[in-house]
Amino acid sequence: MQELTLDICLRGVDFRVSGRAEAVSDIGGTLRLSELCVCREGSPRLPGEKALCLAFMLSRSGAFSHSSGAGEPLVEIETLILNPETGEISRDIKQKTAAELEAVFLRHLKKKLGEARMFAERARLVLPGAAAVKFPYPRLRAGQEAMMRACYSAMRGGRRLFVQAPTGIGKTISALYPAVKFLGHGHCDKIFYLTAKTSTQAEAYRTAGLLFSAGAHLRILVLTAKESCCLCRGTKTPDMPCSRGICAYAGVSGERVAAAVVRLLELQNGYGQKIIIKIAREYGVCPYELSLELAEFCEIIIADYNYAFDPLVRLKKFFEDPQNTGRHVFLIDEAHNLAGRTREMYSAALCSSDFTRLLGIYRGEPELAAALNEAAGRLRGMRRLCRQDMMRDEAGVEHGYYISRELPEGLELPFRALCGECERRLFKPAADPAAAELAMLYRKLLRFLAALEYYDERFLFFCRVEGGETIINIMCLDPSEILARHLGRSEAAVFFSATLTPLEYFSDISGGGDRAETLALASPFDISNLFVAAVDNISTRYEDREKSLPGIVACIAAVMSGQKGNYIAYFPSYEYMERAAAKFSTKYPGVQVLIQKKGMSREEKEAFLSAFRAEDHKMQLGFCVLGGSFSEGIDLPGSRLLGVIVVGVGMPGISSERNIMRDYYEQNQRSGFDYAYTFPGMNNVLQAAGRVIRSDTDRGVVLLIDDRYATPKYKAMCPEHWRHMQHFASPLSLRAAIIDFWKGRTS
Numbered sequence: 001m002q003e004l005t006l007d008i009c010l011r012g013v014d015f016r017v018s019g020r021a022e023a024v025s026d027i028g029g030t031l032r033l034s035e036l037c038v039c040r041e042g043s044p045r046l047p048g049e050k051a052l053c054l055a056f057m058l059s060r061s062g063a064f065s066h067s068s069g070a071g072e073p074l075v076e077i078e079t080l081i082l083n084p085e086t087g088e089i090s091r092d093i094k095q096k097t098a099a100e101l102e103a104v105f106l107r108h109l110k111k112k113l114g115e116a117r118m119f120a121e122r123a124r125l126v127l128p129g130a131a132a133v134k135f136p137y138p139r140l141r142a143g144q145e146a147m148m149r150a151c152y153s154a155m156r157g158g159r160r161l162f163v164q165a166p167t168g169i170g171k172t173i174s175a176l177y178p179a180v181k182f183l184g185h186g187h188c189d190k191i192f193y194l195t196a197k198t199s200t201q202a203e204a205y206r207t208a209g210l211l212f213s214a215g216a217h218l219r220i221l222v223l224t225a226k227e228s229c230c231l232c233r234g235t236k237t238p239d240m241p242c243s244r245g246i247c248a249y250a251g252v253s254g255e256r257v258a259a260a261v262v263r264l265l266e267l268q269n270g271y272g273q274k275i276i277i278k279i280a281r282e283y284g285v286c287p288y289e290l291s292l293e294l295a296e297f298c299e300i301i302i303a304d305y306n307y308a309f310d311p312l313v314r315l316k317k318f319f320e321d322p323q324n325t326g327r328h329v330f331l332i333d334e335a336h337n338l339a340g341r342t343r344e345m346y347s348a349a350l351c352s353s354d355f356t357r358l359l360g361i362y363r364g365e366p367e368l369a370a371a372l373n374e375a376a377g378r379l380r381g382m383r384r385l386c387r388q389d390m391m392r393d394e395a396g397v398e399h400g401y402y403i404s405r406e407l408p409e410g411l412e413l414p415f416r417a418l419c420g421e422c423e424r425r426l427f428k429p430a431a432d433p434a435a436a437e438l439a440m441l442y443r444k445l446l447r448f449l450a451a452l453e454y455y456d457e458r459f460l461f462f463c464r465v466e467g468g469e470t471i472i473n474i475m476c477l478d479p480s481e482i483l484a485r486h487l488g489r490s491e492a493a494v495f496f497s498a499t500l501t502p503l504e505y506f507s508d509i510s511g512g513g514d515r516a517e518t519l520a521l522a523s524p525f526d527i528s529n530l531f532v533a534a535v536d537n538i539s540t541r542y543e544d545r546e547k548s549l550p551g552i553v554a555c556i557a558a559v560m561s562g563q564k565g566n567y568i569a570y571f572p573s574y575e576y577m578e579r580a581a582a583k584f585s586t587k588y589p590g591v592q593v594l595i596q597k598k599g600m601s602r603e604e605k606e607a608f609l610s611a612f613r614a615e616d617h618k619m620q621l622g623f624c625v626l627g628g629s630f631s632e633g634i635d636l637p638g639s640r641l642l643g644v645i646v647v648g649v650g651m652p653g654i655s656s657e658r659n660i661m662r663d664y665y666e667q668n669q670r671s672g673f674d675y676a677y678t679f680p681g682m683n684n685v686l687q688a689a690g691r692v693i694r695s696d697t698d699r700g701v702v703l704l705i706d707d708r709y710a711t712p713k714y715k716a717m718c719p720e721h722w723r724h725m726q727h728f729a730s731p732l733s734l735r736a737a738i739i740d741f742w743k744g745r746t747s
């Protein structure tokens with residue numbers, strides 16, 4: 001591998017061209033540049049322009065010694081072409097003189113002239129506007145200035161900052177504004193605004209638009225998931241790789257994509273999904289590919305966490321390519337989700353039934369069938385690992401478990417081979433009725449293999465037997481090191497959320513590292529608008545749940561007795577929630593009850609939320625689960641939601657996996673139980689409670705039910721704006737206090 005760099009001036013534009021030659025050798029005095037190329041049937045033959053340009057750069061590197069008969073130096077370009085469908089490798093050798101290579105190189109550079117001039121022009125015209133942009137609101141809210149100052153200082157210092165910014169601070173603008181200034185002053189080239197949910201992206205886009213109107217004429221792109229902008233959604237499942245066989249837009253020429261990019265750049269400066277799909281259709285290119293190309297030209301990129309951290313979809317050209325010298329900052333919204341999401345990205349599972357079912361389908365295809373058989377055999381072998389912990393239930397079904405920090409020897413090989421076979425089959429143009437299922441397995445294998453690449457002492461391997469099924473898992477226990485590595489290439493990163501308690505815990509699990517800074521801001525709202533209370537003589541622990549129900553029902557009724565309107569009660573599990581809902585409905589049939597269901601579709605969720613209207617003036621109670629779709633990221637302002645009741649302390653259910661996480665952190669000098677259970681649980685509680693007060697005119701009630709809220713540990717985790725929390729032992733006294741609150745007699 002040889003790094004090559006060439007500085008060259010063309011028509012008044014200074015270029016620095018960098019590249020990497022895969023292999024360079026001296027063959028009998030002639031310099032040879034070799035490269036491997038994966039080339040499907042019908043793809044253009046090589047060497048391509050890139051190899052010829054590299055060869056030219058090599059010819060200018062001083063490594064040249066040989067000449068053609070005419071006295072011209074020669075370079076050999078050897079291309080090893082791997083056909084992924086057949087596995088065959090063919091070889092192609094071309095000899096070029098330095099003059100021939102120079103002609104190709106200059107032709108290529110000329111194509112880049114327009115782009116280079118545009119970047120230079122933008123730096124001259126746009127950056128000063130961004131540097132000078134005025135804050136786009138008439139006044140600063142409480143906490144905003146502190147947050148913006150801390151963000152800018154962290155960016156200048158190249159640090160990671162964790163900000164707890166309660167609802168109402170205006171955290172999106174408080175993070176984006178200093179980042180735009182930072183970019184305007186030439187300290188970075190791109191801002192990646194990363195979100196856990198698509199719903200947050202609209203607010204980031206709107207805020208970036210405000211800064212645009214205020215003079216920061218930056219280009220803003222919302223990068224949407226491939227499956228949501230795909231033009232072949234009817235024929236292609238999300239797991240299927242894109243190929244010419246299923247999609248006419250796959251692999252279209254780079255020139256066509258470039259033309260579509262130019263069209264978008266001419267049209268406007270903000271790019272959401274709609275305009276990208278429209279132009280993609282016009283130019284006959286893939287919208288996803290188009291948005292990736294367009295990202296090169298945008299300064300603010302709003303995207304899911306995946307695009308920065310997921311090993312399968314991470315934007316390698318920005319975050320991994322050593323040739324890309326672009327500097328970026330990360331703004332990480334709803335950052336309390338980051339560690340959990342990253343754990344999922346680097347965890348994977350494979351089930352024996354996936355292989356055996358497909359084996360039945362692909363028996364007639366020898367290579368694929370052999371690879372499936374091999375992988376299934378590997379899982380059968382794993383079954384033996386569980387022998388020591390195997391038992392039979394009453395029905396005679398076997399259950400077993402095996403856990404290890406060490407990976408079984410040679411685990412990867414059969415799955416890697418199968419992955420190759422799946423890819424070959426999925427790229428074959430022949431129709432395949434089982435393609436969707438094979439694609440699903442292919443995707444699982446890719447994730448499994450990606451997780452294996454990162455496997456170290458922060459991971460765990462385990463195998464489970466459930467009857468005839470054997471399941472192997474790679475589990476990422478601690479994503480901090482992976483995140484730290486990915487964050488390492490950024491200039492700075494700001495993590496923010498309304499709930500990052502305790503800040504040190506979130507910094508630790510999210511890759512903050514030793515130099516991370518933290519900032520906790522106070523709520524900008526009048527705390528007397530919130531009635532916050534705890535009933536701390538009821539245990540909601542698993543064994544006490546049945547006997548807790550009458551008390552819980554009475555407390556919910558007490559909360560609702562102060563004011564007619566909409567309320568939500570959050571529970572730690574569906575089962576507990578359903579039992580409470582049944583009891584409540586029997587006792588209070590006049591209250592309209594809505595109950596969250598498992599696996600609700602988007603439409604069902606929208607219908608559930610739209611039932612929370614302000615103008616109905618009826619008694620309505622939603623029963624939801626903590627940590628579910630309705631406990632964070634929903635906005636029911638004003639009188640659309642008058643109060644929430646949180647039952648329990650929000651802890652994730654006790655499980656072997658969580659216990660292993662607990663032990664892992666314990667062994668690493670952390671409070672294991674708190675890391676695995678208490679802190680994630682309290683975050684669920686704070687998120688659910690945060691649904692009530694959404695603006696400075698909102699009034700509402702938060703009631704927490706659990707005896708643990710009386711302990712110093714839980715009191716310490718309550719936010720500053722709950723300092724007036726009251727504790728009650730009976731629904732009657734609670735009811736009286738709530739009536740007083742709504743009558744304006746107390747807070």
Ligand code: SF4
Nearest residue numbers: 230231242247250286
């Ligand atoms: S190339 Fe683009 S449009 Fe075609 S299937 Fe893939 S994502 Fe969809």
